[in-house]
Amino acid sequence: MTRHLFRQTAAGLRMLLVLTVLLGALYPLAVWGVSQLAFHHRAEGSLIHHEGRVVGSSLIGQRFTGRGWFHPRPSAAGAEGYDPRASGASNLGPDNPELLDRVHRRRDAVSHADGVPAAEVPPDALTASASGLDPHVSPDYAHRQAARVADARGLDVRRVTELVDAHTGGRVLGFIGAERVNVLELNLALLAAS
Template sequence: MTYLRPALVMLILLTLITGIAYPLLTTGLAQLLFPAAANGSLLYQGDKAVGSALIGQNFMRADYFWGRPSATGDSAYNPQASAGSNLAATNPALDKAIAERAAQLRQANPAMSGPIPVDLLTASGSGLDPQISIAAAQYQLARVAAARHLPPEQVAKLIDDNTDRATPNFMGESVVNVLKLNLALDALK
């Protein structure tokens, strides 16, 4: 019986600290210091939330930039099914998927004859990446400009304006958030 009271006191105390105080403190600090990130980095079109800057979306129309292929199965960019493809580089299924994606991209972008950027052919580790390389955006520029009846220079400027620049002399590369870029295209109307 002498051991029961201290055990119950510690249980209640640790429950209050780790179950109530700590979550309230971290949530409050996040809301105070990083409100956009704490709320999911949502992107809006007018007053309507249309997605998160952190999760890709499945754009397949000719008048939109396309993101990386999603490895989340039947429902593209489903965060509940987040996973890599887990296919080895020597797996014939990976070769077949890449060949099919390449054929689809060449058909959709007939003005482009050079190599297809690898991020348009392969899924990311999570299958949810919202960004593509600048080369992948430029590969699609002619198709999107033609579909929207816009001068290519105007679309190129939108790509540049929506590029997240890598920190110089640090790891990473500059990337383009596909949802932000497509929202900027829609805003031109």
């Protein structure tokens, strides 16, 4: 029995080393090679350039707090939110009074800033996402912000609303996932229109 254990464990060590070369080096390098050739932009992180420099990624949400920008959802990633070095959720439970308190404060803040009746503040404006890096808001929340953004930028509300509509993505194939607006892309379009 001991002889078997020793012999098989030695075989296991050799097996582990050989398979590590295959699965830990050759496999990821092959995926890297093909994806960099076939979808270079995506494999690199879908970076967005503006005026010759990187300003973000279309997949990673970022903080916008000024009145002239569309705001993203609340975020639990890092102390200030939207920190990709600390992705994650609040993990607060559905009956946690602390979470209920946060929801009330967010509702007051959004209602005040966007001039929306408290009862009509959209759910995604009241809740933090799972990654803390959610790049999207619901079309409803984007539309609710249009008047504030238009006012701050001296733009026609209808023009801003058109931008929101133009940047509203449908469900994939019409039924997979949810309708959404990419906040960074919308704000870039807003900048171009201002």
